[in-house]
Amino acid sequence: MRFLDYLHWIFRSLWMQRLRTALTITGFAIGIAAMVLLSALGEGLRQFVIHEFTQFGSHIVAITPGKTETFGLGGILNTTRPLSLEDAEALMTLPGVQEVVPVVMGNAQIKVGGRSRYTDVAGVGALAHKAWKLDIALGSFLPQEDAGRARPFAVMGSKLKQELFGNSNPLGEFVHIGGNRFRVIGVLAPKGQFLGTDLDDMIYIPANKGLQIFNRDSLMEIDIFYSSSVTTETLVKRIRDRLIARHGGEDFTIVTQDQMMATMDNILRILKYAGGGLGAISLLVGAVGITTILTITVVERTAEVGLLRALGSGRSQVRNLFLGEAVLLGLVGGLTGVLVIALLVLLLALWVPALPVAFKPEIVAVALGISMLTGLVAGVRPAMGATRLSPIDALRSE
Numbered sequence: 317m318r319f320l321d322y323l324h325w326i327f328r329s330l331w332m333q334r335l336r337t338a339l340t341i342t343g344f345a346i347g348i349a350a351m352v353l354l355s356a357l358g359e360g361l362r363q364f365v366i367h368e369f370t371q372f373g374s375h376i377v378a379i380t381p382g383k384t385e386t387f388g389l390g391g392i393l394n395t396t397r398p399l400s401l402e403d404a405e406a407l408m409t410l411p412g413v414q415e416v417v418p419v420v421m422g423n424a425q426i427k428v429g430g431r432s433r434y435t436d437v438a439g440v441g442a443l444a445h446k447a448w449k450l451d452i453a454l455g456s457f458l459p460q461e462d463a464g465r466a467r468p469f470a471v472m473g474s475k476l477k478q479e480l481f482g483n484s485n486p487l488g489e490f491v492h493i494g495g496n497r498f499r500v501i502g503v504l505a506p507k508g509q510f511l512g513t514d515l516d517d518m519i520y521i522p523a524n525k526g527l528q529i530f531n532r533d534s535l536m537e538i539d540i541f542y543s544s545s546v547t548t549e550t551l552v553k554r555i556r557d558r559l560i561a562r563h564g565g566e567d568f569t570i571v572t573q574d575q576m577m578a579t580m581d582n583i584l585r586i587l588k589y590a591g592g593g594l595g596a597i598s599l600l601v602g603a604v605g606i607t608t609i610l611t612i613t614v615v616e617r618t619a620e621v622g623l624l625r626a627l628g629s630g631r632s633q634v635r636n637l638f639l640g641e642a643v644l645l646g647l648v649g650g651l652t653g654v655l656v657i658a659l660l661v662l663l664l665a666l667w668v669p670a671l672p673v674a675f676k677p678e679i680v681a682v683a684l685g686i687s688m689l690t691g692l693v694a695g696v697r698p699a700m701g702a703t704r705l706s707p708i709d710a711l712r713s714e
Contacts, residue, residue, distance in 0.1 A: 326640045337645065344649020344687055345656065347597075352657045352683045355589075360673040362584035376573040377551060379407075379538040379559070383567050398534030399568065401463040401523060404441065406562060407538065410554050412546030415447040417539040418463070420526040424494035426519060428480045435476055436518045437493060439526015445471075445504070447541045450515070455487045455502035458522055466522030470498035474506045475516040493521065494529040548572050604694070639692060646691025650684045 330337045381399045404418040420439040425432055444450070445457040457471055470491060477486055486500045498521060507515040523535065542551050552570055560566055661673050 323640075326637060326644055329637075329641055330644065340645050341649040341652055344646055344691070345653035348650045348653030348683050348687050349657045350653075351686070352654055352679055353660070355679045355683075356657070356661065356673050356676070358584065358587050358589070359676060359679065361587070362581065365580055365584060375542050375544055375548075377540045377542065377548070377555065378571045378573075378576075379540070379555065380536070380569045380571070381534045381567070383569055399538055400535065401527075403559065403562060404523075404535070404538050405463055406558060407540060407555060410551070410558060412543045412551055412554075413540055414543055415443040415541040417441050417444045417447045417541075418523040418535045419444075419537045419539060420523055420530060420532060420535050422526065422530040424529060425492075426476070426480065427492040428489070431480050433479065436513065437526065437529065438518050438520045439523040439529075440520055441523055442466075444520065447539065448515075450507055451505035453503050453505040454485070455500075457502055458520065459501075461522075463522075464524055466524050468496065468498045468525055469501045469522065471502040471504060471520040472500060473504050473514075473516040473518045473520075475514065476519055477503045491519070493519065496525065496529060498525070548574060639696070642691040642694055643688050644691075646687040646689075646694075647684065649691075650687030653687075654680050654683060 379399065399418075401418055404416050407413060408416045418439075418441050422437050422439075423434055424437045425434050426437075438444075440458070441463065442458045442460040445452065450457070453474060455471075458466070458469055461467065470493065472480075472486065472491075480486070480491070481489070486503060489500050490497050491500060492498075504516070504520075509515065521529075527533070527535070540551070540555065552572060555570060556566065559568055664673060
């Protein structure tokens with residue numbers, strides 16, 4: 317039997333059972349669509365997080381106060397000692413360090429005349445705008461001063477400026493932050509969000525003023541941006557040695573961007589594969605449908621199978637015909653599901669452009685492969701049942 321004869325027989329068989337064929341294809345399409353959509357969402361989320369973490373550069377080390385240690389029979393000792401502005405200044409002198417940003421964050425009420433609102437307040441160093449790639453739209457950023465005696469200046473995000481000052485120029489005006497008066501010396505250009513935090517709706521003040529407003533004795537974090545000519549391991553060792561010399565012990569935690577990225581990437585990959593696995597479960601419905609339909613088909617087409625055998629078709633040819641039906645059902649069902657999701661992703665890109673969806677070719681290829689493999693496996697038992705029919709018995713059944 318020629319290949320074209322195989323195809324003609326398979327298409328004719330499926331066409332003669334249009335309702336069953338359509339229902340089976342629908343079952344496969346739903347399973348493939350769910351698998352592709354969940355995998356695309358998971359991959360999109362992974363790429364979104366990676367982009368968010370790398371938008372400020374790829375050579376960053378974060379230092380936080382406190383060190384968690386284990387001792388004895390599984391006991392845990394958590395030591396929390398402050399990170400000071402002096403620590404940040406001491407780290408600035410390390411070889412390879414480009415910018416050091418002390419950070420203390422909180423939420424406070426901002427008052428201007430008769431207007432007020434609560435928003436995020438970032439107590440930072442004078443180099444924060446360079447490290448975080450913040451552009452200045454008006455005025456300037458915080459000046460470089462003695463970190464412990466920095467003056468009460470403030471730099472506003474573009475959205476916060478618009479809400480409190482409208483179209484008027486805020487430079488030189490005073491705002492009250494948590495009951496303390498600050499002079500506005502700059503306005504930032506629109507930046508967008510970072511992991512859900514709107515950088516345009518914040519106000520930036522010197523780190524020492526942030527410690528006072530939020531009544532803290534320790535910085536929340538010190539971010540270090542370093543040159544690509546220095547290896548991460550070398551820099552981490554220098555930071556650890558410098559802080560141990562200042563504190564008398566390792567009472568801090570150092571986290572590199574590579575560590576953060578590796579952890580987040582592993583978690584998001586698991587979520588992506590888990591989402592695809594949940595969608596793949598839906599394919600079991602299609603597989604059961606194919607097995608059921610082809611089993612019924614073998615019974616209903618006993619005479620047809622007997623005639624094929626009587627005309628000289630071997631067991632392998634009969635088996636391949638039924639397996640071809642199963643594979644074709646899986647392929648058409650998979651293509652239908654992929655086309656539906658492609659249309660849905662296109663509509664989402666138009667209506668919700670911020671939704672992270674990565675419709676990658678390899679996801680589609682894997683989905684179609686799984687769909688066809690599922691159809692093949694589901695069709696094995698009915699196909700083998702057809703090959704066991706005796707030609708004489710099959711013809712007598714008619």
